[in-house]
Amino acid sequence: MTNAPLRIGFAGANAERGWARDAHLRAVRAVPDLTVKAVSARTQVIADAAAIWFGAQVAYADSLAMVRDPEVDIVAVTVKVPEHRGIVLAALEAGKHVYSEWPLGRDLAETKELAAAAQRAGTHCMVGTQGGFAPAVRHAATLVQGGSFGRPRNLRVVSTTQGWGKQVPPFYAYLQDKRNGATLATIAGGHTLAMVERVVGPYVELSAMSSVLVPDVEIVETGETMRRTSPDHMLVMGRHAGGCVSLVEVLGGIALPLRFELTCTGGTLTINGGHAGGFQVGDLVVSTVPPSPAQSGQAAPAATGSSANVSELWAAFARDIRDGTRTVPDFDDAVHLTLLLDAVDAASEGGGRVTIGT
Structure with a gap:
């Protein structure tokens, strides 16, 4: 090469x-x-x-x-x-x-x-x-997995996006149909669960409730109404391999800052920031009690805003290709995340707990 x-x-x-x-x-x-x-x-x-x-x-x-x-x-x-x-x-x-x-x-x-x-x-x-690969998320994972705050005990996450609201532009109408695979659960939910697992480890069991709170959606520009079949709200309660319990809420149709609040046996860690399009699109900052070492710089510091986290992926991908390493989320990771989202669906539809990995 x-x-x-x-x-x-x-x-x-x-x-x-x-x-x-x-x-x-x-x-x-x-x-x-x-x-x-x-x-x-x-x-x-x-x-x-x-x-x-x-x-x-x-x-x-x-x-x-x-x-x-x-x-x-x-x-x-x-x-x-x-x-x-x-x-x-x-x-x-x-x-x-x-x-x-x-x-x-x-x-x-x-x-x-x-x-x-x-x-x-x-x-x-x-x-x-890119949500799970954001510099702040990787920094948080390094701190937690390195034992800086003791054992992770409980995590609460509120992840929002202005998408999947009462109105959508014509080119996003396909996102309202669950059959297309691009939904609030898979996109916003997928990024959020990838972030959660990156920091506190894999799920071992979960229960969930997915809902369509706004079933009739207006297509802007045309004024037409279509029926939404993909959930616009998702709740996931889970237990992770290290014993941490988590409550994750993913909401559509509203733009609020990300809430990621982790309590450990020796301190707390929060991830703040976000973007109207979802936390994965915006800049994020880690805060801890007690204070921890500062987050290291970006691999691609020239990228800002919606490009910043994506640029981190691209920079790592280029290094992997050059060096023969494999550090970025790959297609096997996509299978794992899809299995996890299927477990969320199963738990929501069945009304019980689902064990992951069996």
Whole structure:
């Protein structure tokens, strides 16, 4: 491998909107070892406009053609979740490294299929659970797991997002249909549970209640009403491998700062901050009693706002590819998180406790 920057092809690039434009572009530009080589979109017109915005040299109206481009090293899959499978499989078959937005697949079967394909391909794969990879979250995990405050005893988390409210824009209407796999539970809930496990360890049992509190949703611009089938509120009560108990609430339709309050036998730790789009999008700060060592700097300090946590993922991914290490959340981690979310569904539907890992 040369020392030239790793070349990324973005599937699902758009010059007008989207997570690739709003977060990934600035995130990648903050990492010297990465560059945008190509983009793809639904039409050539959209792709050409995206190429100008992203600074890409090549624009494709067909994502499958882009993944076969020999000058693309990494395929970044930033399309809607139902479209992930085809592009990810094609990219792996072409021998590419792959970044996929979270959730990886629409359901557990699809997620396992993609993880198995990644194992066969042997390339580096990353899933975009940047919430659990945020510098503040990793710092908190280091402090807790290093025993700085004794044994974790109880944790309370309130995680909110303005999404899944009473009104949604047309391009987010698909998020209201549970069958598409991109829901409050999988997106906001997935990021939140990944953060919780990162700090206090894996769940061993849980109970849950998921609810649709606002069943009728207005599509802004058109005024149409659609029926929401995906929960807009989620409660998870669990016990973790180290004995810590936790209560996690995930709410849609409201933008409040993250509340992450951990009590240990020798002190307390909180994570503060957040963003209207969810804590994983914003800057976070760790506070402790008694005081603890300061958080170390970001790997990509040039990235700020919604790009900061994403840039941390990209910087680590580039290092992994260069060094042969595997430090970022991968497709096997996506399977684990999907299994955990399925357990939340089972607990909510059955009304009892679910044991994890059996």
